[in-house]
Amino acid sequence: MNILDFDGIIFDMDGTLLDSLGIWVQSDITFITEQGFEYDSAVSAELKKMHFSSACEYLKQRYSLEMSETEIGERIMELVRKSYLTEAELKPFVYDFVSGLHQKGVKMCVATSNEKGLAEGALKNTGIYPMMRFVITSDEVGEGKETPKIFLEAAKKLGTAPERTLVFEDSLHALVSAKNGEFYTIGVYEERFADEFELLKKEAQITIRSFGELTLGEDTL
Secondary structure, eight states: OOGGGSSEEEEOOBTTTEEOHHHHHHHHHHHHHHTTOOOOHHHHHHHTTSOHHHHHHHHHHHTTOSSOHHHHHHHHHHHHHHHHHHHOEEOTTHHHHHHHHHHTTOEEEEEESSOHHHHHHHHHHHTOGGGSSOEEEHHHHTOOTTSSHHHHHHHHHHTOOGGGEEEEESOHHHHHHHHHTTOEEEEEOOGGGGGGHHHHHHHSSEEESOGGGOOTTSOOO
């Protein structure tokens, strides 16, 4: 089986297409220390699972903050926006892989827990935005990636059946959700989730450490 046997592809963005997780972790560190608390890396791991509004609610409740959820979101966006839109880069081999699929007419989209403006801005800055049919966010569907809903909605918009659609994910919880939605899953290695990679291997149909491992038109799956 090869990639071109499928009707569509859904990509996660942060940690899968983009080498951007460090920017978000740094914003977590800055925000939490600004509030007078010691940073715990487990917080970033939890936030990665949530859509943005839920992440703001989580921070407010965890630290009993007097700030409103709106104010929390605004501060985080202030910390993230400039560096994210100018510094986030594609992971190795992503551009060639995605452009090759685009040339073949494969239907592709991005499903992300990120804020839509940031997601679209970063994808435009890296040059792959025009190759995607659309960007769909957890906030738009009302649920994070702890359920298959975002992947099912993305497939519906692509016009593809889940079992005929590939999902690329770096996060274990999101990949399991996609698998539960009957998608064919490809786990992508992300250094910050290195301790999850062995579990990712057990859940995904295949795993890759780099997009350079995949060749269009060959039986690599």
